[in-house]
Amino acid sequence: MSDKPHEHHHGHSHPHSGGKDLSRRTLMQAAAAFTPLSLVGSSGADPLLAKDSSGRPLGVAGQPRSDSSIWKALREHAARMTILDTHEHLWHEDVRLQKKVDFFLLFSHYTDADLVTAGMTPQAVHDLQNPEIPLEKRWKDFAPYWPFTRTTGYGRCMLIAARDLFGIEDINKQTYRLLSERIAAANKPGWFEEVLKEKARIEYSVEDDLTTIRGEPLKLNPKFYKMVSRFDYFIMANRREDLDHIEKVTGVAVSKLADLEDALAKAFENRLREGMAGVKSGLAYQRSLHYEKVSREEAERAFNTLFGTPSPATADAATRKTLEDYMMHKTVQQVAEHHIPFQIHTGFEAGNRNHVARTNPSHLSDLLNEYPQVRFDLFHGGYPYGGEFAALGKSLANVYPDLCWLHIIAPGVAKRTLHELIETVPANKILGFGGDFFHVEGAYGHAQMARAVTAEVLAEKVEQGYLREEEAPLLMERILYLNGKELWSANPASPS
Ligand SMILES: [Zn+2]
Numbered sequence: 001m002s003d004k005p006h007e008h009h010h011g012h013s014h015p016h017s018g019g020k021d022l023s024r025r026t027l028m029q030a031a032a033a034f035t036p037l038s039l040v041g042s043s044g045a046d047p048l049l050a051k052d053s054s055g056r057p058l059g060v061a062g063q064p065r066s067d068s069s070i071w072k073a074l075r076e077h078a079a080r081m082t083i084l085d086t087h088e089h090l091w092h093e094d095v096r097l098q099k100k101v102d103f104f105l106l107f108s109h110y111t112d113a114d115l116v117t118a119g120m121t122p123q124a125v126h127d128l129q130n131p132e133i134p135l136e137k138r139w140k141d142f143a144p145y146w147p148f149t150r151t152t153g154y155g156r157c158m159l160i161a162a163r164d165l166f167g168i169e170d171i172n173k174q175t176y177r178l179l180s181e182r183i184a185a186a187n188k189p190g191w192f193e194e195v196l197k198e199k200a201r202i203e204y205s206v207e208d209d210l211t212t213i214r215g216e217p218l219k220l221n222p223k224f225y226k227m228v229s230r231f232d233y234f235i236m237a238n239r240r241e242d243l244d245h246i247e248k249v250t251g252v253a254v255s256k257l258a259d260l261e262d263a264l265a266k267a268f269e270n271r272l273r274e275g276m277a278g279v280k281s282g283l284a285y286q287r288s289l290h291y292e293k294v295s296r297e298e299a300e301r302a303f304n305t306l307f308g309t310p311s312p313a314t315a316d317a318a319t320r321k322t323l324e325d326y327m328m329h330k331t332v333q334q335v336a337e338h339h340i341p342f343q344i345h346t347g348f349e350a351g352n353r354n355h356v357a358r359t360n361p362s363h364l365s366d367l368l369n370e371y372p373q374v375r376f377d378l379f380h381g382g383y384p385y386g387g388e389f390a391a392l393g394k395s396l397a398n399v400y401p402d403l404c405w406l407h408i409i410a411p412g413v414a415k416r417t418l419h420e421l422i423e424t425v426p427a428n429k430i431l432g433f434g435g436d437f438f439h440v441e442g443a444y445g446h447a448q449m450a451r452a453v454t455a456e457v458l459a460e461k462v463e464q465g466y467l468r469e470e471e472a473p474l475l476m477e478r479i480l481y482l483n484g485k486e487l488w489s490a491n492p493a494s495p496s
Helices: 024-032 069-080 093-097 103-107 111-118 122-127 135-149 153-166 176-186 191-199 240-250 257-273 296-307 317-338 361-370 386-395 411-424 440-463 471-489
Strands: 083-088 202-208 225-230 276-281 342-344 376-378 399-401
Touching: 069 440, 069 471, 083 440, 083 471, 093 191, 103 111, 103 135, 103 153, 103 176, 103 440, 111 122, 111 135, 111 153, 122 135, 135 153, 135 176, 153 176, 153 191, 153 440, 191 202, 191 440, 202 276, 202 440, 202 471, 240 257, 257 276, 257 296, 257 317, 276 317, 296 317, 317 361, 361 376, 361 386, 376 386, 386 399, 386 411, 411 440, 440 471
Parallel strands: 083 202, 202 225, 225 276, 276 342, 342 376, 376 399
Antiparallel strands: none
16 A cells, blocks of 8 residues: 555544444545555556556556556557547636536546435535536535545546656545646646647547537637537427527528438538548437338338427327437448448447436447448447447448547546457557547546556556467557557548
8 A cells, every 4th residue: 555645535544343343434544544545656658557566567457467468568658649539528728718627527528427326415426516616615516526536537637647647646624626727727828739749649639519509600729629410400300499400500491301311411411511430320329229121111100200290299109219210320321322431339328317228339230230331330338238339340341349438438438348349349440549539638537547557458468369469559550549549530521
């Protein structure tokens, strides 16, 4: 254990009696004394997360292991190399600059959901972002839950950001004010350049700008981003208001299915003109990923049932699904026509609701098989359906398995999944990193975790005699850079 000061939430110790009296307080104290062993003593120059108190390295999931020269060489290679970031939701820098940020910026995305799961009320978590409430009061509300949430991948990621970007070795009662001052002071022009380019060494990020979800124009800053756009609002349209919105965005009047198809084509044209590099679908948050093939006649009937009656809301779920499935196919056909990649969310849902079974990537197999000409970038390691995810990547030439978000959901699972992908999927297909954050601090921490996971997996593959030593750095460049670069640069974009 380290000699760092630990945080104690309770003034005096509370020896428990014979192991029977594991009171909440005792548990809290035990958790508070949990030192982030896997973070101590490391620096941003080395993506290694882990050293023990005597300086010996530890693995990304905190497992002690023997050091090796190949592992060290791969960590250093990972630290130096430029990487490609296949997925972010970063606030644009001008938007970020208008926000008043403080310590709780680090607890505004993902970590906030863990706080709720740990038992903090959603309202109290929400209030952490209210700058009108004194920082000390917000800390007091947050502190009881931090010992329990610092141990997840999300918590690890914030500890790395605090350490490497702000020089704070641990987040606790002694350090949070200073960390808060440093976060506020850093919020000035140039911070994105420093974090994303200089520190995280990200060439560019594929940006899923959530403000464009309902058809708002893309605001491109090509220095940092390739932009993807969503057309899910065409797929999920089932009320007259949805069609009104589509009319407003596209200028196409919609009263029959053919109009909706025209409006979709028009929306594609508009976004391509603004520089859209690809398409993203996040519908796993709303429905099953199983999209059936629907005839045009069935779709027309569904459209007329939904919108031709005075109260379309009464239409049954099957009717809605018929039109949704049809419009998903139309969206994929637009993607095919314009030769751009299609990113699809699979697996685990962010936040504090989850309908995980419907997000299984194997639900997509019909759609993936139907459009061999479309390059599908499948997200999030399919977590927790890593096996199905790898299986799709293995046999389908048009599927690119993407580990975006996975390193912070669970670094150990990211390791396991990467091992599986290396053994199953040809090396030019694996996409190893996407930060998936609103804030650049998270993207940085996540990038370091991805580097650490990749270096460790490749080192293990060499040590186990699976890879030759000279294959490992080449594979790392494929996984963390080249595959993404090829997918996102090689598209012919709009022909015009
Ligand atoms: Zn995302």
